[in-house]
Amino acid sequence: MHGFANPRRFLSLAAWLTPALLVSGLLLTAGALAWGLLAVPPDRLMGETVRILFIHVPSAWLGMGGWTAIALSSMAFLVWKHPLAAIAARAAAVPGMAFTAICLASGSIWGRPAWGAWWVWDGRLTSMLVLLFLYAGYVALAQAVERDGGSPRIPAIFGLVGAVNIPIINRSVVWWNSLHQPPSITMGKSAIDAEFLVPLLLAVLGFSLLFGGIMLARMRALIAEMQHESRLRRKAQEAGDA
Amino acid sequence: MSTFKPKHQRLVLVLIALAALIGAVMLAAWSLRTQADYFYLPDELVADPPPPGQAVRLGGMVERGSIETMADGVTIAFVVTDQAAARVPVRYSGILPDLFVEGSGVVAEGSVAADGIFIATNLLAKHDENYVPREMQDMHKAMDGTGPEATTVGLE
Numbered sequence: 001m002h003g004f005a006n007p008r009r010f011l012s013l014a015a016w017l018t019p020a021l022l023v024s025g026l027l028l029t030a031g032a033l034a035w036g037l038l039a040v041p042p043d044r045l046m047g048e049t050v051r052i053l054f055i056h057v058p059s060a061w062l063g064m065g066g067w068t069a070i071a072l073s074s075m076a077f078l079v080w081k082h083p084l085a086a087i088a089a090r091a092a093a094v095p096g097m098a099f100t101a102i103c104l105a106s107g108s109i110w111g112r113p114a115w116g117a118w119w120v121w122d123g124r125l126t127s128m129l130v131l132l133f134l135y136a137g138y139v140a141l142a143q144a145v146e147r148d149g150g151s152p153r154i155p156a157i158f159g160l161v162g163a164v165n166i167p168i169i170n171r172s173v174v175w176w177n178s179l180h181q182p183p184s185i186t187m188g189k190s191a192i193d194a195e196f197l198v199p200l201l202l203a204v205l206g207f208s209l210l211f212g213g214i215m216l217a218r219m220r221a222l223i224a225e226m227q228h229e230s231r232l233r234r235k236a237q238e239a240g241d242a
Numbered sequence: 243m244s245t246f247k248p249k250h251q252r253l254v255l256v257l258i259a260l261a262a263l264i265g266a267v268m269l270a271a272w273s274l275r276t277q278a279d280y281f282y283l284p285d286e287l288v289a290d291p292p293p294p295g296q297a298v299r300l301g302g303m304v305e306r307g308s309i310e311t312m313a314d315g316v317t318i319a320f321v322v323t324d325q326a327a328a329r330v331p332v333r334y335s336g337i338l339p340d341l342f343v344e345g346s347g348v349v350a351e352g353s354v355a356a357d358g359i360f361i362a363t364n365l366l367a368k369h370d371e372n373y374v375p376r377e378m379q380d381m382h383k384a385m386d387g388t389g390p391e392a393t394t395v396g397l398e
Contacts, residue, residue, distance in 0.1 A: 041375035045341055050373060075260075079253045115366045116339035122280035160260070164267045175271060177279040177301055179349055184371040192373040 007084055007223065018216040025209030032203035040199060052110040054200055058207035059103035063131060064166050066096020066211070067159075070138065071166075074159035077152070084219075086152045089159055090142050091218035095211050097135035104128060115179055123172035124180035127165060134162045281349050285328035287360075294356045300330060301349040301368060309344055322348060322360070334362040341367035 036054030043050035073089035076082065107125070108118050119125065142155040173182045184191045192200065246254070281301030292298050300322055308321040317335040332350050342348060347368030352361045 044374050044376045045343075045346075045369060053373065075256055078256050079249065114339075114341060114369060116341075116364075117366055120280065120366065123278055160256070161263060164263055168267065168271065171271075175275065175278075177281050177283065179280055179301075179366055179368055181369055181371045184373065191371045193375060195375050196373045 010084060011220065011223065014216045014220055018213055018220065021209050021213030021216065025206050025211075025213050028202060028206030029210060030206075032199050032206050035199040036196075036203060040196060043196075046114055049110060049113045050196070052106050053196065054203045056103060056106040056110060057200060058204045059099045059106065060128070061204060062207055062211050063096060063100030063103050063128070064169060065208070066092050066099060067131065067134070067163060067166055069215070070096065070159040071163035074156035077156045078160070083152075086156060087219050087222050088215070089156065090222060091215045093135055093139050093142065094218065095214040097132065097139065099207070099211070100128065100132045100135060104132060117179075120179050122178040122180055123176040124169065124178050127169040127172050131165055131169060134165060138162065283326070283328070284322055284324045284330045285326035287330055287354070288328045291354055291358075295353050297351070297353055299349055299351050300332070300360055300362075301347070302330070304342070304344050304346055304348050305329065306344045320344075322350065330360050331358070332360045332362050334365055336364070339365060339367040341369050346370075 033054055037051050040051065040054075042048050069092040070089045073085045073092065077085035077089065104125075107128075111120070112118050138155060138158055141158055144150070145152060145154050170183075172178060173180050190197055281299035284300065284302045287298070287300055302322040302324045305321040305323045308319075310319050311317070312319055312333075314335075317333055318338070319331065319333050322330045322332055332352075334350065334352075342365060347370065349366040349368050350360060350362035351364040351366070355361050
């Protein structure tokens with residue numbers, strides 16, 4: 001575990017893992033979406049609009065998974081003070097925000113034909129919108145701390161506190177009456193027929209590989225940026241000393 | 243405590259902070275439990291009726307066999323029910339959502355009239371969590387005697 005926290009070892013691992021994740025994720029996502037959008041039969045009630053499932057559900061899971069990654073990395077950073085953990089948290093924020101936005105947009109497009117409304121303020125939709133705002137706040141805060149030189153513990157604490165929204169999103173349809181239906185997939189059982197479930201799980205896997213690839217690429221870019229800046233600072237100091 | 247390494251001290255602090263945070267959220271969610279509901283269930287509406295004319299939402303199942311078109315041809319009447327067997331008659335004139343069918347979930351926006359009938363200004367369809375292809379639907383029914391629509395999860 002601590003072996004991979006060594007930046008040099010991390011960079012040599014990420015050098016080949018990043019393209020491997022991106023390529024396999026793209027192929028799997030393309031295959032699963034082609035299956036889900038073209039080959040799967042229509043649903044008994046919703047008809048053709050059920051195909052939005054294959055984009056909506058993986059995005060929702062990764063939107064929530066992204067903040068879970070931020071929270072776990074932030075906790076690792078606060079406890080073990082390893083800079084790589086802070087970089088991992090920052091790298092998960094942008095793809096997490098993108099998937100949350102895709103989830104909200106695809107859900108809105110699905111809601112119009114299925115429910116009769118683009119948007120309603122029920123527990124699930126509102127808590128997911130709050131997640132999008134939390135992501136935007138986290139990205140802005142992390143950037144401001146880096147630019148203005150605040151403590152990197154500030155975004156880490158924000159990442160940890162924001163994690164309380166994740167169980168709220170997950171339980172919102174169980175705790176409160178909502179227009180959004182209750183979860184289809186619960187521990188060990190699924191209300192989704194195998195014809196839909198298999199391409200859905202493939203799409204979830206493909207989206208997840210893509211998420212991992214984007215996160216590693218972001219981490220490499222952030223590390224390169226930091227190395228570049230410290231090199232510039234060292235050169236400026238040498239020039240000053242001379 | 244003084245024998246703790248700083249690392250362990252931070253771990254304990256973070257865990258205490260997390261426990262306090264989760265406790266606070268559970269308290270907030272508990273106090274919100276009915277305020278954050280998107281709609282009233284029929285038995286809540288019957289037990290504690292809102293004043294006539296106040297905008298409320300009513301959610302439940304459309305009772306089987308209850309949908310009928312009124313004499314004017316555009317108004318429909320149906321009954322929203324729940325597992326507590328409370329029944330609320332509803333009137334609505336307007337475009338119906340595609341998924342509005344008998345035995346399925348519905349959320350009606352509107353208000354209760356003086357005679358106890360719920361006058362809806364908008365209908366939203368609430369579907370269940372089952373996803374089943376069309377051609378499989380009859381097979382499921384034949385196999386276990388329960389169609390996918392038989393569940394009413396979320397409205398109990």
